[in-house]
Structure formats: C-alpha cells, structure tokens
Amino acid sequence: MARYVYCFTDSGHTLPLADLRGVGADGTALRAIRHEGLAAVVSDAPEGLRPKRRDLVAHETVLETLISAGPVVPMRFGTVAPDDDAVVAELVRGTGRYTELLTRLAGHVERNVKGAHEEDALLADLLAANPQLRARNEAMRASGGGSQPDQVAFGEQMALAVEQRRTRDAAYVVSALRPLAMLDRHAPPVKDCFANVSFLIPAAAQDDFDAVVAQLRTAMEGYAELRVSGPLPPYSFVDAVEATV
C-alpha cells in the first residue's frame, strides 16, 4: 500500500507519534520505518489525496511537533512512496546523505518573515518624498482626476516608486535579521508582501530573533507590518545545506 512520507529523521529522535494524526479524512495513524540510524515517518496514503486545508494542517502539525523534539528533513507536501520497501530502499540508498543532512540541521529551525506595507501610508510617503510626483498628483486632483491616459502614466510612475521602496524595505528586513541566521532565502513571492524571507537560525537564537523582529515592527509601525511564522521545520534549507554535504 502507498505510504505518505512526512520526513526523515534519526533513530535517536523520540518520535512522539502516538498523539499525532496524519493526512486524510480520518487522520491516518503515523509510524516510523527504520533503517540503521535513520527513520522515515509515514502513514498510509489516502486515496485521492488533494492539498486540502485539513491535510496541509496535518502535514505541518506532524512536522512542527517532530522538529520540536529533534532534527527532521521535511518532505515537500504530498510525497507518496509506493510501499514500505520503497521507503527502506531510499533510506538505504541515501544513508550517508541523510545522516549528514540531519547532523547539519540539528539544533536549527526555520523562521519565515513576511512584510506588507500599509498602502495608504506608503503612497503618501512616496508623494511626500518626490516633488514631481506630488505636483503631478495635485495637478490631476485639481483637474478632477485627469484623463485615463494621464492616470495610467501617473500610476505607472507611482508603481515604479512602490517597487523601489519594496526592494529597499525587503533589504532592510533581511539586513537586520541576517546576523542571527545561518542562512536566509527568499520564499516564493506572495500577494501584497514586499518581503517573504525564510531564515535558518539556531533554536537557541530565537529569543534574539524575536527581539529584533519586535524592534523592526516598532520602527515600521503605521507604515508596514511584519508577520512571523515558526519555529518551522527547515523546509527552505534542505537544498542549500544538502549542497554542503
């Protein structure tokens, strides 16, 4: 029977699986498939699995619970092996690779930071900072809003300024948090966010990380908000750390 694979970990992991439920309508039971010093955490793969909210939460909850108890190499959502033998074969084939990866990731977690501007504040600030844009806006306002071509041309200028500011503010967020991180990586762009960045940090550095985030939030209050997730399993850093193995 097909197996849904959540993560690889090492056999020293306490694997608190009893209270966890996996993907699927009925919350499938979890178990470990072991080979030498490694373990794969799996459940039966439900028929017709789709990325439903329920299943994404199950996947994430399993991984967050396990990362709090020891190192994990997280699978991407929806990874399915044909049977137990295939999982064992992968652990055999990649024993050295996965052991090294777990060693390097041990004691580290991923934190994700998303930044979003308060749009009114951003636009007002750009107008205040740029006399030409401000004058153009005033002229259009005085003429009852301006023609559509004028609006498009002016809006394009504003969009350019917005894009520059988004890039600058993303760099601010990264530069402030990078000293506390082993690695950082831009996550896929997300609507309305000027920054979507993940950081690989030592679990012990999380208080410092949160303190710096708090400082950034205070500094950007009324202008931009920061949304922070984690501690997460190191989704974004498997590849990068792998490259060092």
Next chain:
Amino acid sequence: MTIMAQPAPSGGGGGSAAGALYDIIELILDRGLVIDVFVRVSLVGIEVLTIDARVVVASIDTYLRFAEKCGRLDLTGGRQPVGLPAIVGQITEDSAQRKAKGALTGAGRAIADTIHDIVTPDGRN
C-alpha cells in the same frame, strides 16, 4: 481554494500550525525535500496561491488604482516613520551584537561558516 479564505493571523509570531497556515502555505507546497523515485500528489489549481508580485504591481489595473488612491489620499496622514533608514541601521547593529555574544558561537557558528563558504543562497539582495 477554501484554504485561501482564511485571513492572515493578526500579530504573527508562531502559534499553532492551523492558525498560522495561511502564512506558510507556500513553504509547505514549494519547499522541502523532493525525492525523484517518490511521486507527489497533484497540485492542479493550487499554483494561484503564489504569484509573481511584480506582475501584480506592473499592470494597468494597478496603475489606475494607485492614481485613483493618490487622488483621494489625505497627505497629512501616515508616512514612513521619520529616520527609518537610520533606525534600521541601528537595529542591524544591535542584531550583530546579539550574534556576537549570543547563540551563534561554537559549533553552530562553525556550521554556519562552513555553509557560507560553500553556498550562495539564491535571491540575496
């Protein structure tokens, strides 16, 4: 697409997987280890979750919306906090000092140095 109907949690700062799902969904779907010999469930239709933010900014609709919004803005309202670049500079310095006296020493630092020596992560500014 019911997963998109969930509002972003206010405040942020971790919390349960269920509550914070909205903000990490692209990580669950687009990151993590991929093993060639295993299959992945179909994600047809889910790609709309992540979009190229640039495309959204650079569109006629956005231009018109910015123009219309600027025309209505109360320009005495919210702004970038005064001196933000300098404040961020101070925060960055503080962060570096935390690193110097904090957890990034010893074994952890050694691993970081190894990683930094070998890897240049994508997308650095």
